[in-house]
Amino acid sequence: MNIHITGYGLITSIGLNTEENVASLRSLRTGIAKGRLDNTKAYNVGEIHLTNAELKEQFKLQTDGSRTALLGMAAAKQAFEGHVLSDQIRTGLISGTSVGGMDVSEIEYKNYLNESNHNPDNYKHHSSGTSSEQIAQELGISDFVNTISTACSSAANAIMMGARMIKSGTLDRVVVGGTDSLTSFTISGFKSLMIFDDQWCRPFDDTRKGLNLGEGAGFIVLESDKSLEKTGKKPLARLTGWSNASDAFHQTASSPDGHGARLSMNEALRISELQPGDIDYINAHGTATPNNDLSESQAFQGIFGTAIPPFSSTKAYTGHTLAASGGIEAVFAILAIRNGYLYPNLNFKTPIAETGLTPQLDFEEGKNIQHVLSNSFGFGGNNSTIIISAV
């Protein structure tokens, strides 16, 4: 039984749609810059320069929601474009998010403290599940809606859960991915962990100091063989591997040797029935924190030995979009397969002393790329890997 991918959509700080994202990737144009809003202006962030009202207008959104929900609708709508709802095809939506409608809560909280225009009804957005319900409503999906909150691996886990539901026959078609907006909450949080780089982040570089946050959303559409017969959709790629494993080391830090990362990559390879040597490109988690990149590099060496395929982190383009990253990077993986792209790891100069690995440095196209492995590791030691393959 194949898990076919028949749609994808994304919105990031480097573009509001696929074409804009590809143009930025190709011209090495980052979306990370000094923030333009009150709560972001002190930081380098991957901000999407559209207000909520502009987002609604640009994507003709009918449903109201928090910024997280609106970004999710923008990406999911692109992914689901051309798909038709039908009683014959059980369709679901599974979305990963870490902040949910925190952006709305932050405004309400201030209003409450100032005793001005306080509307407790708005706290309904706070629940992470509300954003998924709203995205599903915008697409008209009602057979199954669920929300996963496992920090930065949320979208990858949503993709994995969707694959399992299709495999078991519980759903025929499912829109899966993740969404997160920038909020004071996450900015303050990562600040408290002192893992921001006040410069442009440098994944896998020896001088890396930390991450830049970003916002965005990425969704893909998965379909079963049976669904494909009915929809007549042309598969764009296949989802062949998925896995989640626990690192069991620390609340936020990865184990030094990348134990959980290794478990996760190994199991995804096993499910896809591929050998490490079959992987043509790795989209790394690569947050540019000293801890993640060393741990992930060592996990690569553990799995691939000295024959590590071209790898890069695209987070120096988009910023770390937290729960959305696995969805956005799944779209990058599909584009890599369909167009033979390899994405450069921006800002890299010096290999990490302990591992000596050099990531992909140039944008390339026309390569023969059959299988892409994509990592997403979350706080809580929640490590996930998905593998996307050519049709």
Next chain:
Amino acid sequence: MSDLKETLKEQIIEQLNLEDLTPADIQNEAPLFGEGLGLDSIDALEFIVLLEQNYNIKISDPSEGKEIFQSVDSLAAYIEKHQ
């Protein structure tokens, strides 16, 4: 200086939620991290918050903390020098 150390011990217990310890359990020269009190990287960040909130001392690079937070002695010496 000894007053400062006693105050520090109370603040450490409070800030780091070391509920089963009393100030008497923390030796001035004993290592705080590693085997000592079993503190980790998040606790190191809490030390930075503690210094900022109570002593108005800012540390912007967490790697500086390694030396400063070795023991109550080193922490007290750093505060005396920078206040």
Next chain:
Amino acid sequence: MRILGTCKIAESGVFVNGLARQFEVNEDWKKDLYASLNIEYPKFYKMDALAKMAFLGVELLESSCNFDDYSENEIALIFANRYSSYDTDQRFIESYTEKGSPGPSLFVYTLPNILTGELAIRKKWYGENIFFINEKFDAQFFIDQINFYFRKGSKACLCGWVDSANNQEECFLFLVENSIDEISIEELIKSYKQ
């Protein structure tokens, strides 16, 4: 599938496999319960309410379930709640809006799945773990999820509904083993509602 053990902690008391423990669930109940279990794990004090509850629940379950029967990646953790990490979220917001500096140890717990991470660290479990946000405890949902995990090869699933918000706390854990028996939804709901 077969339920090997349940643990429920609510205002009404502490129940392990349906039997009430001599224990009063007052304001300090988590600390008191921890003390009564004679465990040496100082990290407990640093956890937020969600992680503390799950931690205690697992310790109580251990009296009737032998987790050592499974190797390190054979137990999947499937958790869910309604309010995510709402309580800690609020405390974290206070740390930077009112107290001036965001608290790192609070921020760490502003994700519900830190709870599953804490359990994994404590027990050295390297299997899958997932955290769902659902409207309410949904027995059918858990059973569906457990079936997925058994199909992929997990030997046991430690499941939990652990929630803390608006001064209401609840913790319901159950351990399920893969076997040919079927669990009835009614049975699961009954244990939960205890």
